[in-house]
Amino acid sequence: GINAEYGVQTETVLRQALTESKEITKCVILTGAGTMPMGMCERVKDEIERVHGEGVKVIAPPERRSIAWMGGSIATSVEGLLAWTMKEEYEEFGPDIIHPRCY
Numbered sequence: 001g002i003n004a005e006y007g008v009q010t011e012t013v014l015r016q017a018l019t020e021s022k023e024i025t026k027c028v029i030l031t032g033a034g035t036m037p038m039g040m041c042e043r044v045k046d047e048i049e050r051v052h053g054e055g056v057k058v059i060a061p062p063e064r065r066s067i068a069w070m071g072g073s074i075a076t077s078v079e080g081l082l083a084w085t086m087k088e089e090y091e092e093f094g095p096d097i098i099h100p101r102c103y
Helices: 004-019 040-052 062-077 087-102
Strands: 027-029 057-059
Touching (some): 027 040, 040 057
């Protein structure tokens, strides 16, 4: 089972991974500061393998603490990469305004 010492973040990650299909859990990438506790990578791997069998690959890049900030920084610095939607536009047209701008 899931030990309390690993905290809520670990429990959430493991619960999601353990309920997914074996195919989806063959390769898991941990991102975000909530995945930083010591031993998290090994624990996630062990728990998934316990349920789905051997052969799980868990990747935990050291820069995962700030990966969302890096992605946001890149997205805002590349002109034309994203189609921004202003709050007023969203309020007027609703979620239907998003899809045509992204595809």
